[in-house]
Amino acid sequence: MAYSEKVIDHYNNPRNVGSFKKEDDDVGTGIVGAPECGDVMKLQIKVENETIVDAKFKTFGCGSAIASSSLATEWLKGKSVAEAQKIKNTDIVEELNLPPVKIHCSVLAEDAIKAALGDYQKKADGKKPKVEEAAASS
């Protein structure tokens, strides 16, 4: 099976490899994996005013998994949190021309985006309980 040129490009020159501090309030982290193939993917977003200002990833896995997460970080940058929710694995499949046997790699990337957004949301919501408590007690 031959990889598409785009996959090879992302594999050879992965964008945004690295990590942010997981503990930071403006960082959302998603770590996902697929036991069947042993791939594991960490994707992080940095959010300012509901906009994703930076994204980083670290993936141990096959070329398609690396390319999928690399592409995901590229797409995430500059998007609002709400827009980011709309990224679908099928968009990744289309952009990278992934063959059917590699579709699960794009699913993994979508899962990682969702997990990172979820983690960020949890932190953001966690900062607000005082307001809710105040509302509840009034």
Add this chain to the structure above:
Amino acid sequence: MCWHCQSEVTGEYLCGQCVKVQPLSKALDYFACFKLDRLLAIDEQQLERIYYELSRTFHPDFYCTKDDSEKTISLGNSAFLNSAYRVLKDPIQRVEYLIRLEAGAVKDIRSNPPADLFEEILELQEDMETFRGLSPEKDSTERAALREKLQRERERLEGRQEEMEKALGAKYQEWDELQVANADPSEARDQKNGVLRSMQEILSNRTYICNMANELLETTG
């Protein structure tokens, strides 16, 4: 009906009329092939006995003078028999097969592996990456320390693998008891699905941990 003489097939694998070998039913599963119940503790003697018996019945060597249709059937049956035997003989492959077989009745049998396991794996991967980057001459102290750490991690993972296999064994028993109990079908189905799901979960985590332990072994030598 016999594919050759069109009479009702009365024999089990061979036609009662013309004694031609019959293709195994497409609906036949591995357990049924060996006349075993869908239990995880199987009768290994019966497995062996029927395997030899059917091997003698279907082996292509006995059909080399027969016509092409019979050759093809004997080949197909033998191939099925061999994979069935291989899968059922191995306890892990056996349960994986059982889950696939039963999964028809269970939607979404896959459960999500816990996120903390991924985190652990990711950290190990990062340590391995660092280890591979260290030079045996220049960073010998650091390298030796990291190697020791990774080896300890591997032992820990192997310990966990053993624990998981024990837990899996307990689930096997639970499954078999449910199968034998013959309780109210709809109620039992829910319980069975629960057991299948937890077996699947242990299995996928086990695969992860096995792969990781092997990779650690390869890296640290």
